[in-house]
Amino acid sequence: MKRMGVGVSFGKILFKNPNIWIGKNTTVLPSFGKRVEETNLSALFGAKKMEGEAGNFRDSLSKTPPAMSAPYEVLLYYKYARLEDPDAYAADHRRLCGDLELRGRILIAKEGINGTVSGTKENCRKYRESLDSDPLMQEIAWKIDPEEGHVFPKLSIKVRDEVVTLELGEEDFNPLDLTATHLKPAEWREAMKEDNVVLLDARNDYEWEIGRFEGALLPDVPSFRDLPKWVRDHREELDGKKILTYCTGGIRCEKFSGFLLQEGFKEVYQLDGGIVSYGKDEEVKGGGYEGECYVFDERLSVPVNRTEGAKVVSSCRHCGMPGVRYRNCAWMPCNAQFLLCEDCEDAMGRYCAKVCKEVDLMSRAAVVGI
Numbered sequence: 001m002k003r004m005g006v007g008v009s010f011g012k013i014l015f016k017n018p019n020i021w022i023g024k025n026t027t028v029l030p031s032f033g034k035r036v037e038e039t040n041l042s043a044l045f046g047a048k049k050m051e052g053e054a055g056n057f058r059d060s061l062s063k064t065p066p067a068m069s070a071p072y073e074v075l076l077y078y079k080y081a082r083l084e085d086p087d088a089y090a091a092d093h094r095r096l097c098g099d100l101e102l103r104g105r106i107l108i109a110k111e112g113i114n115g116t117v118s119g120t121k122e123n124c125r126k127y128r129e130s131l132d133s134d135p136l137m138q139e140i141a142w143k144i145d146p147e148e149g150h151v152f153p154k155l156s157i158k159v160r161d162e163v164v165t166l167e168l169g170e171e172d173f174n175p176l177d178l179t180a181t182h183l184k185p186a187e188w189r190e191a192m193k194e195d196n197v198v199l200l201d202a203r204n205d206y207e208w209e210i211g212r213f214e215g216a217l218l219p220d221v222p223s224f225r226d227l228p229k230w231v232r233d234h235r236e237e238l239d240g241k242k243i244l245t246y247c248t249g250g251i252r253c254e255k256f257s258g259f260l261l262q263e264g265f266k267e268v269y270q271l272d273g274g275i276v277s278y279g280k281d282e283e284v285k286g287g288g289y290e291g292e293c294y295v296f297d298e299r300l301s302v303p304v305n306r307t308e309g310a311k312v313v314s315s316c317r318h319c320g321m322p323g324v325r326y327r328n329c330a331w332m333p334c335n336a337q338f339l340l341c342e343d344c345e346d347a348m349g350r351y352c353a354k355v356c357k358e359v360d361l362m363s364r365a366a367v368v369g370i
């Protein structure tokens with residue numbers, strides 16, 4: 001059952017399900033059975049979203065910029081480690097986060113920790129101090145964003161086999177033992193300009209859809225666990241090249257770049273701290289990145305490129321107008337998250353597809369009819 005994660009099903013619903021995609025001039029009838037089944041899966045498993053794990057699933061919301069005061073913080077962090085007893089570690093962590101009233105999602109495994117939490121500035125500071133003083137958690141590269149409140153509805157701490165789900169099985173390894181060379185943002189920016197370089201996005205399709213490095217290879221995969229097969233199917237695009245791979249915060253690339261080395265690729269590099277750190281770097285200012293960076297919390301995406309060359313790469317599903325305004329489909333069994341401009345919402349309602357609107361209106365009429 002674990003393999004049927006929300007990420008796969010939701011990823012399809014989100015952007016890629018051809019059954020519910022309505023092009024500019026075409027309407028494609030969906031197969032209801034499949035979609036409802038996927039949606040129910042999402043409801044059953046709840047919103048278990050982490051970097052590298054899955055998509056996003058929740059009610060619509062409007063994006064509001066952080067207030068000037070920003071009394072809260074959002075922390076994004078990970079640490080590959082060797083945890084003897086992940087269950088005990090998780091129990092301690094639950095107490096710690098509970099005391100500090102943090103919310104968010106944390107995965108703990110023998111190979112380490114992967115988390116993103118929100119809390120008051122003061123409590124986030126205490127949390128960082130606590131982990132920084134833990135011998136197992138030394139030198140975490142914290143990514144800190146100011147916010148005006150929590151960006152998660154609750155706290156979820158889970159113990160898993162892996163902190164990112166690559167599912168290599170027998171070939172699995174700890175990135176402490178195998179990972180590619182890290183490039184700092186400035187080194188990355190330079191390397192991007194070299195010949196014979198290929199930038200390889202290690203994220204899911206619905207993530208790079210709203211933003212990526214210019215010219216990057218964008219694997220058409222709904223989930224991280226699909227990447228190894230994609231690499232094996234696309235060797236000819238990577239062989240003999242210097243591979244620069246990147247993800248949101250760096251955790252997936254620690255593993256993925258190790259996998260690439262294990263697969264025999266010789267020159268592999270990873271972006272230290274991922275896109276998030278790249279966007280915060282004062283020297284490169286996110287240069288060479290286009291669009292926004294998908295994040296796994298209520299913000300949905302964060303800006304990256306602070307240079308003059310910044311541009312939007314995503315657009316309204318219905319009219320194609322550039323933008324990053326997300327809404328969830330108003331037909332509850334669908335509830336797909338999609339990009340919708342204000343004009344289209346005014347004109348046709350908050351539906352991802354014409355058919356969702358029709359079914360929703362029909363079902364409402366039926367209820368009234370009773």
Ligand SMILES: [Zn+2]
Pocket residue numbers: 316317318319320321340341342343344345
């Ligand atoms: Zn539109």
Ligand SMILES: [Zn+2]
Pocket residue numbers: 329330331334335336351352353356
């Ligand atoms: Zn819909």
